Amino acid sequence: MKALIPAAGLGTRFLPATKAMPKEMLLVVDRPVIQYVVEEGLASGADEVVIISSHGKQAIEDHFKPDDALVRLLRERGKDDRADAVHHAGNLPVSFVYQNEPLGLGHAVHCAADLTADESFFVLLGDVIVPSYDMLNRMKVISDEHGGANVIAVMPVPKNKVDRFGVIAGEEVGKNVWKVSGLVEKPSVRRAPSNMAVFGRYLLSPRVMELLATTEPGTGNEIQLTDALQTVLDEEDMYALVVDPEEGFDTGTVDTWLDTNNRLYARRSAR
Ligand code: G1P
Numbered sequence: 001m002k003a004l005i006p007a008a009g010l011g012t013r014f015l016p017a018t019k020a021m022p023k024e025m026l027l028v029v030d031r032p033v034i035q036y037v038v039e040e041g042l043a044s045g046a047d048e049v050v051i052i053s054s055h056g057k058q059a060i061e062d063h064f065k066p067d068d069a070l071v072r073l074l075r076e077r078g079k080d081d082r083a084d085a086v087h088h089a090g091n092l093p094v095s096f097v098y099q100n101e102p103l104g105l106g107h108a109v110h111c112a113a114d115l116t117a118d119e120s121f122f123v124l125l126g127d128v129i130v131p132s133y134d135m136l137n138r139m140k141v142i143s144d145e146h147g148g149a150n151v152i153a154v155m156p157v158p159k160n161k162v163d164r165f166g167v168i169a170g171e172e173v174g175k176n177v178w179k180v181s182g183l184v185e186k187p188s189v190r191r192a193p194s195n196m197a198v199f200g201r202y203l204l205s206p207r208v209m210e211l212l213a214t215t216e217p218g219t220g221n222e223i224q225l226t227d228a229l230q231t232v233l234d235e236e237d238m239y240a241l242v243v244d245p246e247e248g249f250d251t252g253t254v255d256t257w258l259d260t261n262n263r264l265y266a267r268r269s270a271r
Pocket of ligand 1: 165
C-alpha cells in the first residue's frame with residue numbers, strides 16, 4: 001500500500017523564503033516539514049511513500065537521497081547522532097512522480113495512479129504535521145471494520161471558517177466516527193452542510209483513483225479530490241474519523257509555521 005504526498009504547490013504564502021527552496025523543506029524544529037509527513041506515512045504500514053512533486057524542487061529529492069560521503073565524514077568526526085539522522089533521511093522508502101501543471105489536488109493525486117495499481121492508498125496533505133503518527137492507523141481500523149470503506153479525517157472548525165475547507169454532510173455513527181453522505185469543497189458559510197472540515201488525511205479505494213481520471217474542474221477551476229469523493233459515494237461507503245484540533249500542527253502560513261515550531265520545540269524541550 002502506498003502513501004501519497006502531494007507537494008507540487010508554489011509556496012506562494014512564504015515568498016520570498018520559498019523562491020529558491022521548496023516550502024516542503026522549511027525547517028520545523030530539527031527537520032524539514034515533509035520529513036514528518038513521510039515518517040507519518042510509513043508509520044501507517046505503507047510500504048512506500050510517493051511524493052507528487054513539480055520540476056524545480058530538486059532539494060526535496062536530494063534530502064531523501066543517501067549521502068554516504070557525508071555520513072562517513074560525520075562518523076570520522078565523532079558526530080554519530082548527526083550521521084544517524086542523515087542516514088535515516090537518505091534511506092526512507094520514498095519515490096517521486098511529477099505534476100507538470102498545477103491543475104488541482106485531485107489531478108496531483110491522479111499523477112500517482114500508475115503506482116497505486118489496484119490497491120487502496122493513503123493521501124497525506126503536507127501543510128499539517130501529526131506528530132503522534134497514529135491517525136492513519138486509526139483510520140485503517142475504521143476502514144477494516146466497514147469492509148474496506150473509504151475513510152477521511154475531519155476536524156470541527158468554527159462555522160465562519162468552513163469556506164476554507166472541504167466540508168462533509170453525514171451523521172455520527174459511533175464515538176468520533178461519522179458516516180459521510182456528501183462532501184463539498186469550500187462551501188459558503190450559509191451552504192455548508194456541517195462544521196466538519198476535511199483535515200488532509202485520507203484512506204481511499206482504487207475506485208477513487210479511477211474516478212479522478214474523469215473528474216471535471218470544480219471550485220477554483222481546479223480538479224478537486226473532494227469532487228471525486230462525492231462521486232464515489234454513489235458506489236462505496238465512506239466514514240470520517242473526527243480528530244481533535246490539537247492533534248494537527250499547521251505549517252501552511254508564516255504565522256502557523258512559526259507557532260508550530262514554538263509549540264513542538266517547547267514539547268521537545270519538556271521531555
Ligand atoms: C485542501 C482540500 C480541502 C481540505 C484542505 C485541508 O484544500 O481540497 O478539502 O479541507 O486541503 O487542509 P487546500 O487547503 O489545498 O485549498
